[in-house]
Amino acid sequence: MESSITIRDLELSFGAVEVLKNLNLDIGQGEFLVLLGSSGCGKSTLLNCIAGLLDVTDGQIFIQGRNVTWEEPSDRGIGMVFQSYALYPQMTVEGNLSFGLKNAGFSKSEIAERIDRAAKVLQIEPLLKRKPGALSGGQRQRVAIGRALVRDVDVFLFDEPLSNLDAKLRTDLRAEIKELHKRLRNTMIYVTHDQIEAMTLADRIAIMRDGKILQLASPKEIYNRPASKYVAEFIGSPSMNFFDGKIGENGQSFACDAGTFSLNGYQFGEGGAQDGTAWLGIRPEHIAVGTEAKTMPIQLEASVQHVEPLGSDTLVRVLIGDRRLWVRIDGQSEVADGDALNIGFDPAMANIFDKTSETRL
Amino acid sequence: MASKRPNQLFRNMNAKVSAIPMIVTALFVFVGGTAWTIVYSFTKSGLLPRMKWIGLDQYERLWGTKRWLIAIENLAIYGLSMLVLVFVIGFILAALIDQKIRFENTVRTVILYPYAMSFVVTGLVWQWILNPEFGVQNIMRGLGWQSFTFDPLYNAEIAIFGVLIAGLWQGSGLVMVLMLAGLRGIDQEVWKASRVDGIPAWKTYIFIVIPMMRPVFITTLVLVVTGIVKVFDLIVAQTGGGPGIATEVPAKYVYDMMFRNNNLGQGFAASTMMLVTVAIIVVPWAILEFGGKKNNG
Ligand SMILES: Nc1ncnc2c1ncn2[C@@H]1O[C@H](COP(=O)(O)OP(=O)(O)OP(=O)(O)O)[C@@H](O)[C@H]1O
Ligand SMILES: [Mg+2]
Numbered sequence: 001m002e003s004s005i006t007i008r009d010l011e012l013s014f015g016a017v018e019v020l021k022n023l024n025l026d027i028g029q030g031e032f033l034v035l036l037g038s039s040g041c042g043k044s045t046l047l048n049c050i051a052g053l054l055d056v057t058d059g060q061i062f063i064q065g066r067n068v069t070w071e072e073p074s075d076r077g078i079g080m081v082f083q084s085y086a087l088y089p090q091m092t093v094e095g096n097l098s099f100g101l102k103n104a105g106f107s108k109s110e111i112a113e114r115i116d117r118a119a120k121v122l123q124i125e126p127l128l129k130r131k132p133g134a135l136s137g138g139q140r141q142r143v144a145i146g147r148a149l150v151r152d153v154d155v156f157l158f159d160e161p162l163s164n165l166d167a168k169l170r171t172d173l174r175a176e177i178k179e180l181h182k183r184l185r186n187t188m189i190y191v192t193h194d195q196i197e198a199m200t201l202a203d204r205i206a207i208m209r210d211g212k213i214l215q216l217a218s219p220k221e222i223y224n225r226p227a228s229k230y231v232a233e234f235i236g237s238p239s240m241n242f243f244d245g246k247i248g249e250n251g252q253s254f255a256c257d258a259g260t261f262s263l264n265g266y267q268f269g270e271g272g273a274q275d276g277t278a279w280l281g282i283r284p285e286h287i288a289v290g291t292e293a294k295t296m297p298i299q300l301e302a303s304v305q306h307v308e309p310l311g312s313d314t315l316v317r318v319l320i321g322d323r324r325l326w327v328r329i330d331g332q333s334e335v336a337d338g339d340a341l342n343i344g345f346d347p348a349m350a351n352i353f354d355k356t357s358e359t360r361l
Numbered sequence: 362m363a364s365k366r367p368n369q370l371f372r373n374m375n376a377k378v379s380a381i382p383m384i385v386t387a388l389f390v391f392v393g394g395t396a397w398t399i400v401y402s403f404t405k406s407g408l409l410p411r412m413k414w415i416g417l418d419q420y421e422r423l424w425g426t427k428r429w430l431i432a433i434e435n436l437a438i439y440g441l442s443m444l445v446l447v448f449v450i451g452f453i454l455a456a457l458i459d460q461k462i463r464f465e466n467t468v469r470t471v472i473l474y475p476y477a478m479s480f481v482v483t484g485l486v487w488q489w490i491l492n493p494e495f496g497v498q499n500i501m502r503g504l505g506w507q508s509f510t511f512d513p514l515y516n517a518e519i520a521i522f523g524v525l526i527a528g529l530w531q532g533s534g535l536v537m538v539l540m541l542a543g544l545r546g547i548d549q550e551v552w553k554a555s556r557v558d559g560i561p562a563w564k565t566y567i568f569i570v571i572p573m574m575r576p577v578f579i580t581t582l583v584l585v586v587t588g589i590v591k592v593f594d595l596i597v598a599q600t601g602g603g604p605g606i607a608t609e610v611p612a613k614y615v616y617d618m619m620f621r622n623n624n625l626g627q628g629f630a631a632s633t634m635m636l637v638t639v640a641i642i643v644v645p646w647a648i649l650e651f652g653g654k655k656n657n658g
Contacts, residue, residue: 053553074559086550090572099568100558147554 003062004029004155004187005050010059012042012049012211019045020211023059030185032178034198037208038234043191046208047157050189052076064154074104076155079148083160085140087132093143094128097150111150118149121180138169145180158190162197174200195235199223207231225269225351229358232281232351238315238326240281240351247275247352247361254280254352258320261298265348269360277355284315284326286349289333289341296344304339318343395636402629410625419630429631432609435521439610440589442525443532447585450529451536456566458537459544469541473534480531484598487527488514514600517607524599524608531595532588536581543577544570579650590639611635 005027012020019042027033035043048054050061052073060069068076087096094115101111119125122142132140141161148156158177162170178201181188192198198205199219206216207230215227226232233239245256247263251273254261261280288296302318302325313331317324318341327343335341352361402420405413423429454472458465475483490496493512501509513523547570555565571578593612600608611631619628 048553051553051557053556072559073553073557078557080554080557082550082554084548084550086548086554088551088555088569090569100555100560103558103560103564144554147558151558 002029003027004031004064005189006062007050008060008062010046010049010061011057012045012054013057018211020049023211023213025206025213025216027187027189028203030187032181032188032190032201032203034202034205035189035191035208036195036198036205036234037193039193041208042211043193043208044159045211047080047159047189047191050155051078051080051157074100077153078155078157079151079153080157081141081144081148081159081161083163085132085137085144085164087140087143087147089132092129092131093124093135093146096132096143097128097146100147101150114150114152115146118146121149121183122146122176137165138173141165141173142176145177154186156186156188158188160191160193162192162194170197177201195237199235207234225360227360229279229281229353232353232360236283238284238328240283241287241325243280243282243323245278245280247273247278250275254278254347256280258300258323261347263347263352264297265346266350266352267348268352271361274354274361278361279353279355279358281351281353282345282349284328287325287327287343287345289316289327289329289335289343293342293344296346298347299342299344302341302343304335304337304341307335307337316341398629399633399636402626402633404626406625406629408623408625415626419626420634423627423630423634428606428609429611429614431606432611432614435608436590436592436610438521439525439528439592440586442522443528443589444585446525446529447532447536448581450533451581452540452571454533454537455540455544458541469538472537475531476534478531480594481598483527483531484595484600487523487530488599491523491526515604517604520600520604520607524596527599528592528595532585536585539577539581539584540574543574546577547573586642590635 003026005025007023007025010020010023010025011018023046035046037043045054049056050063052068052071052075056069060067062068063076063078073080088099091099097115097118098111101114106114115128119128122145124139124142124146127135127139127143132143135143141164144161161177162173165173174197177190181201190197190201202219204216205219205222207214207222209230215222215231217225217227222231223235226235229242243254243256243258245254247254251266251268252263254263293299300320302320304316305319305324306317308315308317309331311331314329314333314335316327316329316335318327319325325343327341329335353359354361401410401412403414403416404411405415405418458468478486491512491514493499493510493515496511498509498511501511513519513526551569551573552565555569560569591612592610593616596602596608596610596613602609602613612635615628615631615635618624618631
């Protein structure tokens with residue numbers, strides 16, 4: 001795949017504070033990449049560097065094969081959508097869409113045509129004569145997307161575009177953005193700290209922490225085989241359960257205070273099996289209960305501490321000794337506080353992380 | 362359960378009670394005083410107010426007086442120039458600071474400092490600076506430029522501009538900080554959006570940022586205009602209305618008539634004219650600004 005955006009050895013500091021550290025990234029043509037990470041990890045900073053809104057301290061940025069490191073944002077062939085919409089409040093929707101184009105010297109007919117096309121795609125035709133103040137949050141964000149759309153660019157950048165919307169609208173607009181991407185096949189980079197947005201939208205997710213990319217992979221890969229304990233904890237809610245123990249017998253078993261588990265079926269990464277202290281992590285949804293637990297290679301006895309019915313499924317917090325685990329079970333099951341519960345899981349679904357490096361083994 | 366809508370009169374009772382002294386003061390002092398002044402402007406009051414009705418005589422005399430006409434003309438020149446320049450200078454300074462020049466705090470303090478001085482001090486300072494024997498002219502001649510002439514306060518034609526310089530020096534700082542506050546209130550993402558759109562900074566200011574700062578502009582406008590209409594102490598301190606009557610202004614005319622010429626009736630008529638002028642400007646604006654809002658929410 002030919003790459004649409006290439007970032008080489010990017011560094012960015014605000015004064016003495018290093019925000020991005022030696023960052024490399026290749027984004028394919030037409031790819032939907034999501035930058036995911038906790039607040040302050042440098043997602044927006046990276047996006048602003050790509051957009052040209054921040055001057056990089058070191059390194060290079062290529063868009064569509066062109067070195068744009070020192071080019072103005074408007075010359076980079078990008079469109080950008082912001083969290084606060086950033087519409088021009090004194091202009092109508094039409095004015096917002098056309099202002100940049102007029103300034104760039106496009107002909108009236110060309111502008112009208114582009115606005116027309118964008119308005120159709122985003123279903124904002126009835127709003128064209130209104131001012132942003134008279135629009136709902138969802139409509140405003142549509143207009144903001146329209147402003148990027150009329151630029152007719154190869155690359156779209158989104159900085160938490162849905163964070164200011166309520167839950168229902170967020171789901172709707174998320175689907176629309178996905179739809180838009182399928183239709184336009186532009187390269188899109190999308191910043192969020194909402195993992196559901198990330199999982200649903202992304203072709204690939206880049207998990208960031210402290211200005212570095214920890215893992216860059218498909219949502220499935222990140223969910224199933226997180227590269228480090230941090231990634232494992234960050235993705236999934238409630239987050240992955242961990243057993244603190246030791247790998248032994250050349251990677252055949254894992255011993256912890258809940259017992260000794262056979263690791264038969266666990267796929268070690270490229271480094272292969274290594275004995276030593278480690279974390280064994282298993283997701284709440286990969287733990288079986290009741291009769292199903294009896295079929296699992298690893299079985300444990302637990303007691304129910306706390307139940308959270310969510311409707312579609314139920315979250316149960318169980319105790320094994322004094323270790324707490326979250327288990328996700330079917331919404332129709334009947335469990336109550338204090339019940340004894342058999343639980344079990346398959347080591348093939350687990351992830352093991354080295355205690356010192358915290359990377360997956 | 363309260364099923365009836367509570368009486369509007371008794372809502373926020375505490376706030377209403379505590380506002381009463383201010384309302385009473387406003388009514389008696391401002392409204393009462395104004396009405397009294399207007400009524401007595403139709404009388405033949407001299408040293409003391411006297412209820413001797415003479416109709417529009419005072420106004421006819423007022424508009425027949427050269428000194429009053431010059432005062433009005435000066436106010437127009439000073440007012441318009443001040444209004445335009447103080448906004449332009451204040452805004453440009455604010456924009457420069459907002460573009461993150463260095464030493465922001467120092468610059469801000471230096472420029473705002475004159476505002477902390479009284480007009481009397483400003484007037485005296487600029488009287489010296491513009492004085493040909495001690496000020497700029499003297500310095501330039503001292504540096505060897507013997508033919509250099511800069512004595513606006515001694516030239517009746519341009520004396521009012523000498524006052525204007527002092528007024529600008531004093532007033533720009535306030536406009537600057539107000540504008541700066543307005544600029545700082547603009548969402549940074551709007552700036553980013555306009556850069557992505559490829560709009561040059563000056564166009565962003567004019568077409569996007571300034572329209573967004575409308576409330577700040579209106580507040581500043583009210584402060585600046587009231588400052589202009591009542592300009593008085595600056596003139597008294599800097600030129601005393603001179604040379605001759607070249608820098609007379611309406612407020613000074615009122616003061617002179619009432620307290621030096623013992624001609625209260627004339628002073629009342631002049632101040633009523635000032636009130637009418639302000640009303641002509643303020644009332645339509647207030648109706649537009651506040652009257653319209655009620656109807657559409
Ligand atoms: N103008 C600035 N000057 C100094 N430090 C900054 C500046 N902008 C951002 N930072 C710092 O850079 C780091 C990364 O900021 P950034 O805005 O990229 O985070 P983010 O990942 O987008 O977080 P969020 O999810 O909260 O938006 C933060 O620690 C922040 O404090
Ligand atoms: Mg951010």
